[in-house]
Every structure is written in C-alpha cells, then in structure tokens.
Amino acid sequence: xxxxxxxxxxxxxxxxxxxxxxxxxxxxxxxxxxxxxxxxxxxxxxxxxxxxxxxxxxxxxxxxxxxxxxxxxxxxxxxxxxxxxxxxxxxxxxxxxxxxxxxxxxxxxxxxxxxxxxxxxxxxxxxxxxxxxxxxxxxxxxxxxxxxxxxxxxxxxxxxxxxxxxxxxxxxxxxxxxxxxxxxxxxxxxxxxxxxxxxxxxxxxxxxxxxxxxxxxxxxxxxxxxxxxxxxxxxxxxxxxxxxxxx
Amino acid sequence: xxxxxxxxxxxxxxxxxxxxxxxxxxxxxxxxxxxxxxxxxxxxxxxxxxxxxxxxxxxxxxxxxxxxxxxxxxxxxxxxxxxxxxxxxxxxxxxxxxxxxxxxxxxxxxxxxxxxxxxxxxxxxxxxxxx
Numbered sequence: 001x002x003x004x005x006x007x008x009x010x011x012x013x014x015x016x017x018x019x020x021x022x023x024x025x026x027x028x029x030x031x032x033x034x035x036x037x038x039x040x041x042x043x044x045x046x047x048x049x050x051x052x053x054x055x056x057x058x059x060x061x062x063x064x065x066x067x068x069x070x071x072x073x074x075x076x077x078x079x080x081x082x083x084x085x086x087x088x089x090x091x092x093x094x095x096x097x098x099x100x101x102x103x104x105x106x107x108x109x110x111x112x113x114x115x116x117x118x119x120x121x122x123x124x125x126x127x128x129x130x131x132x133x134x135x136x137x138x139x140x141x142x143x144x145x146x147x148x149x150x151x152x153x154x155x156x157x158x159x160x161x162x163x164x165x166x167x168x169x170x171x172x173x174x175x176x177x178x179x180x181x182x183x184x185x186x187x188x189x190x191x192x193x194x195x196x197x198x199x200x201x202x203x204x205x206x207x208x209x210x211x212x213x214x215x216x217x218x219x220x221x222x223x224x225x226x227x228x229x230x231x232x233x234x235x236x237x238x239x240x241x242x243x244x245x246x247x
Numbered sequence: 248x249x250x251x252x253x254x255x256x257x258x259x260x261x262x263x264x265x266x267x268x269x270x271x272x273x274x275x276x277x278x279x280x281x282x283x284x285x286x287x288x289x290x291x292x293x294x295x296x297x298x299x300x301x302x303x304x305x306x307x308x309x310x311x312x313x314x315x316x317x318x319x320x321x322x323x324x325x326x327x328x329x330x331x332x333x334x335x336x337x338x339x340x341x342x343x344x345x346x347x348x349x350x351x352x353x354x355x356x357x358x359x360x361x362x363x364x365x366x367x368x369x370x371x372x373x374x375x376x377x378x
Contacts, residue, residue: 128281128351152370156362164280164318193369 005115008244009042009137013153015124017143018175020052021218022208023121024080025225026244029237031081032225035116035245038075040085040109042133043123047087053078054221055086062088064108065101071108080223083115102132109136126157135165139244141205145176146186155193162198170194171205173240183207203247206240208233250312253294257287271338273331281318281351288314288349296347311346313338 010023020043027037041049041061050057059074071085078084112118120137122130134140140161144154154172161167172190174183184204191202211233217224225234254264254272267273276284292312299310315338319330341350362370 148371152362152367155366155370159362159366165282189372193366196369197363197366 005038005112005118006139006245007109007118007120007137008139008141009120009122009134010141010143011122011130011134011157012124012143012150013126013155013157014147014150017145017150018208019124019143020049020121021214022141022143022173022175023119024049024052025223025233025237026241027082027117027119028080028223028225029234029241030117030245033241033245036114037082037117037119038085038112038115039082039119039121041087042120042129044087044129045089046123047089049084049121050086051089052218052221053080053084053223055084057084057086060086060088061105065105071105072112080226102129106132106136126153126160131161131164134161134167139171140167140169141171141173141244142202143173143175144186144190145174146182151186151190155190158194158202159198162200168198168200169203171203171244173205174207176210177207178210180207203243205243206236208236208240249298250295253298254291257291257294259287262287273334281316284316284318285349285351288316292347292349313341313347314349315339315341316349316351 010019010026012019023039027039030037039049041047043049044061047060055076055078057074057076059069061071061074063069064071064074075083075085109118109120120133122133124130134157142154142157144150158167158170161170172187174186177183177186183206187202187204187207191204194200194202209232211224211231213224213228213231214233217227224231225237228234251266251272254274258264258274259276261278262274262276264272264274274287276287292314295310295312299307302310315334315336317330317334317337319325325333337350341348344350
C-alpha cells in the first residue's frame with residue numbers, strides 16, 4: 001500500500017443499513033489478512049461497536065474530549081484481532097461536538113502511523129460531524145441496501161460531500177442482497193444517477209448477501225467472519241477487503 | 248469599535264459585515280464553504296485574543312467571541328429569514344458551550360431538500376431498467 005495508514009470511513013446517510021456490522025467484520029477480515037487495523041467509533045453519542053463486540057470499555061472517546069486522556073490511552077484490543085477506540089452512548093454533548101473538538105480528534109487520528117488501516121465508523125445522517133470524518137478518510141465506503149430511502153440518503157451523502165468538499169471518489173458496498181445480480185443492479189442504479197447528475201462514477205466495492213446467521217451473530221455479539229469463515233458472508237467480506245486494498 | 252476593525256481586517260474583500268444589534272455582528276461570505284468560514288472565524292478569534300492580551304486583566308476575561316455558522320445552498324429553497332435563524336441558533340449553541348466557541352449548522356435539512364425533482368425521480372425509477 002502506498003499511503004500508510006489507509007483511512008477509510010464507513011458511512012451511509014440512513015441509519016440501520018449495517019454500517020457497524022460492515023465495519024467490524026471488514027476490520028476482522030483485514031486483520032486476518034495480516035493488516036494492523038484500528039476502528040474508531042465515530043458515532044458520537046450513539047456509539048455501539050463495543051456493544052456489538054460484547055465489550056464494556058473503561059474509557060471512551062468522551063474521556064479524550066472532556067477529560068485528560070489522549071486518544072492512544074483509550075485504544076483497546078478486540079477479539080476480532082483489531083484495535084478499537086470506543087465512543088460513548090447516550091451523551092448529548094458528544095453528538096453536538098463543536099468543530100474545534102472534531103479538529104482535535106482528527107489530528108490525533110492522523111498521528112497513528114503504525115496502523116495499516118484505520119476504519120472510521122460514522123453515525124447516520126449527514127451532520128457536520130459525519131461529513132468531517134468522511135473528509136478525513138481517503139476512501140469513503142457508502143453502505144446501501146435495496147430500500148429507496150437508503151438509496152436516496154446515500155445519494156444525498158455523496159452529493160453533499162461532492163458539493164461541499166469536492167469529493168468525487170466513493171466506494172459502494174451493497175448490503176443484504178439475494179445475490180450478485182441484485183447487488184450489481186442496485187450499484188448500477190446509483191452509479192448511473194451519480195454519472196448523470198454529478199458527473200462521476202462510483203466504485204463497486206462488493207456486496208454482502210442476506211444470511212440468517214447475520215442477525216444471530218449480532219445477537220450473540222460475535223463476528224460472523226470469524227465464527228463462520230466458510231459462509232458466503234465471510235467470502236463476501238474477503239472480496240470486499242481485496243478490492244479495498246488492491247484496487 | 249476595535250472588534251469591528253478586527254472583523255473588517257480579517258474578512259476578505261468579497262465578504263460583507265455589519266453590526267447586527269448589541270454586541271452581535273453578522274458577516275456574509277459569498278461563494279464560500281463552511282470550512283472557509285470556519286477558518287475565517289478562527290482568524291477573527293485569534294485576533295480578538297491578541298487584542299485581549301493587551302488589555303487590563305479585569306476587562307480581558309470578559310472579552311471573547313463566539314460564532315454561529317450557516318451555509319446557504321444555491322439549490323436549497325429556504326427563506327432568508329430561515330437562513331439567519333439557522334445561524335442564530337448555531338450562535339446560541341456556541342454560547343451555550345462556553346466562551347470562544349464556533350458552532351456550525353447541521354446541513355441535513357438543507358441537503359435533503361437540495362435533491363432536485365429529477366434526481367428524486369431517477370432514484371425512485373425502476374431499478375431493473377437501469378442496466
């Protein structure tokens with residue numbers, strides 16, 4: 001890889017599309033490939049990576065912003081083989097972070113040069129906080145599914161990143177599809193609208209099929225790519241990680 | 248008076264500033280992003296801090312400057328009054344967070360209405376018809 005670390009944001013516009021599911025399973029897949037990976041839970045105020053991994057961290061991003069700790073002090077290793085900077089849930093001030101604090105967090109994230117990949121799991125919506133984390137990342141992975149509201153919000157996210165910051169490169173992951181054909185159709189749909197109205201193409205990063213084992217794994221606070229490495233979902237993640245690193 | 252001079256100095260020639268009543272000022276920055284306005288706000292903030300450092304300690308601690316930033320999108324059909332209300336809300340938010348803060352409008356509302364009818368129709372269009 002040319003630039004180290006590769007900073008990737010996982011975003012979507014709409015909530016409940018599977019951003020955090022994609023982030024943690026992608027992180028675990030990358031870690032299995034030998035990459036040194038860090039996830040930052042950027043869903044300030046409604047963080048849930050720690051919950052999805054069944055962890056109860058002692059310190060969070062909140063202790064960095066409102067306390068005296070540094071970002072490196074709150075990093076914890078996870079069972080997925082990657083490191084995590086957890087955030088806090090239900091703290092209103094966190095969701096309303098002022099610009100200055102975001103700049104501070106961004107500067108700290110950029111100082112972690114010993115990681116190969118840093119994944120920023122953003123919150124839903126297109127608030128300034130979400131946009132700033134997307135801006136920090138060199139790659140923006142937009143997670144979509146077949147719902148129209150999700151496609152519309154994903155497109156809005158892409159459009160605002162383009163209009164406000166001039167971003168023209170976005171990678172799409174299509175979640176919860178029946179097969180590759182459906183994923184390609186949804187990708188092409190969004191891609192053609194991007195080309196027509198914004199004037200640039202999107203990158204097809206891959207897809208994840210619907211599998212009953214997914215909700216089960218979330219309920220059990222497990223990583224499906226580790227508990228069922230031969231499943232189609234795990235294969236999908238391997239392909240996404242391949243495309244992410246080498247294309 | 249001195250703060251007014253600072254604002255005038257730190258803005259660009261294309262910007263326009265005026266007093267908005269009491270100790271509030273308003274600046275319009277055409278063809279700028281929120282990031283541009285943020286860096287200008289930072290510039291004004293540091294100039295005011297420099298001015299404060301020359302003053303007597305009794306006055307010094309009372310001199311601070313807070314900013315509320317809002318962006319007007321060309322495609323967003325919001326009224327001028329709504330636009331100013333947004334900036335004002337952000338200013339209120341900035342002041343609530345303490346002294347010398349900069350708060351920035353959440354762009355969500357602006358952007359969701361910023362999709363054109365054509366874009367919305369295309370998104371809702373028959374997905375299977377798109378190759």
